[in-house]
Amino acid sequence: MLGEILIERTGLDSQEIEKALKFQKEYGGRIGTILINSGVISEVHLLEALAVQWRLPLFKDLDRGPKDVFGFPEVGDVPPSWFLENQVIPLRRDADGYRFALLDPTRTSQMESVMKILEGGSPHYVLCSEKEFREISAAYKTQFAVEDSVISYEIDEIEKLKDLASEAPVIKFVNTTISKAIEYRASDIHFEVFEDNVRVRFRIDGVLNDIEMLPLRMHPPVSTRIKILAGLDIAEKRLPQDGRIDLTVASKDLDIRVATFPTIFGENIVMRLLEKTSLELDLRKLGFESDHLSQFSAMIRNPFGLILITGPTGSGKTTTLYSSLIQLNSREKKIITIEDPVEYQIRGVNQIQVKPSIGLTFANALRSILRQDPDIILVGEIRDKETAEIAIHAALTGHLVLSTLHTNDAPAAISRLLDMGVEDFLINSALIGVLAQRLLRRVCDRCRTEVSLPPDVRREFRIEELKTRYGIAEESLVRGTGCPHCVGTGYRGRVGIYEFLKYDGDFKQTVLQHHSYQKLKEEAEKLGMRNLREDALLKLIKGTSTLDEVLRVT
DSSP: OHHHHHHHHHOOOHHHHHHHHHHHHHHOOOHHHHHHHTTSSOHHHHHHHHHHHHTOOBGGGSOOOHHHHHSOOOOTTOOHHHHHHHTEEEEEEETTEEEEEESOTTOHHHHHHHHHHTTTOOOEEEEOOHHHHHHHHHHHHHHHTOOGGGOOHHHHHHHHHHHHHTSHHHHHHHHHHHHHHHHTTEEEEEEEEOSSEEEEEEEETTEEEEEEEEEGGGHHHHHHHHHHHTTOOTTOOSSOEEEEEEEEETTEEEEEEEEEEEETTEEEEEEEEEEGGGOOOOGGGTTOOHHHHHHHHHHTTOSSEEEEEEOOTTSSHHHHHHHHHHHHOOTTOOEEEEESSOOSOOTTOEEEEOBGGGTBOHHHHHHHHGGGOOSEEEESOOOSHHHHHHHHHHHHTTOEEEEEEOOSSHHHHHHHHHHHTOOHHHHHHHEEEEEEEEEEEEEOSSSEEEOOOOHHHHHHTTHHHHHHHTTOOSOOOEEEOOOGGGTTSSEEEEEEEEEEEEOOHHHHHHHHHOOOHHHHHHHHHHTTOOOHHHHHHHHHHTTSSOHHHHHHHO
């Protein structure tokens, strides 16, 4: 009967009803919910059809004033928690009996229970949408000071969300979105909920791209599906949560890190896609210019000392560190890493995942592994003075220590250590080099076309001077026009740009004499350090990237 009403009122094709019935027979669920998740009807359509089927007025059509919501009546000795548990809320008492807000008319046991409570009275019902019922329930709880712990409505809601999340259209949408992200080479999937819709975006080569807009009704089942896969608490929507999904898509093994975050309109979800087989663990393929590659390769061959990799989140620090470990890994060396999280597993390397909740912090783990007789130690990040000092102590006692800092450039790493309270003489004794880095998008090989730069732009960026200084005879200025291979962006893949500070002689004296960041930066460039902007311009001149990218990143 519901299907007939929907066909009559919405013009719905009877074939859609047949599909939904077939799906219901195979997987279970309710016809109305299946049709909504399939996108063929809206929640409003279903609510209006149910009102016709059950001959109930709609709450939105009820002639009511503020007291109908905020002046709920008491019903004999029945506790307010009972109504919340059974999803019927007494709105008011009229001359002909009580009027109740009802969420689900198919739960006839609710009606029977109310009849018994009223000892044969005739209850009247108005049908509510889920949003309306949540608002009414919240006001009802407030008026009667009902504790959340005694309300099973939330449990019912959780079970309903589980049912929605397990329906085929939701499962298909989540799987298709992940598959599309892999096809587009996305590193992250963002689900951002707003007042009227949900925006889905992919981060491709470091830049967010809009993919599609979902109706708001899709957010609860989709987010629940993702949380179930990630092993998260689907009932917890007020606090951030982190989880992971192990998945195989198109013969590719994925490690997906899931992070939820509550906003005023609902939970945002970010899924970070880590594909183990796609990681380039070769320093020669990361984008180093020949001089930087030889200097950095020589530096990591030191038997002891501290090496720092700096840059913001997503700048490729982990890839550089792992590539360094691959180059250093041998049977003669024992390598131990302390990471948060362990992003990729490296054969022959002892990797530790920090767990602050049980006291396994970077500092505590680092202190313990010094007794494990390592040759090389990787510390995922130096976040505080304690970790910094233990890392420096390890470097001074015969270990090669590699770690990261979140700073904008190489000289700023020195300032950050000093700001943490590390003594300058300890830094000078342990530190052997700092590598700052960023990632530029590469111009797509299939749609690249030559371009030229206006004379004033060439002068502003000292193109001729850079060509002369670094011995570049021919330049190749290009851009991508956009094609299917690069998803219309003109870029495909990324390349590193670097700023290498060799920490020795003259620069050490500057650290002892001047602690200001600006002075450190000036002295480093005077001693020959090529800054990030200049290294990026070399990529421009050689046809690897574009001026727009250089300006965006540096």
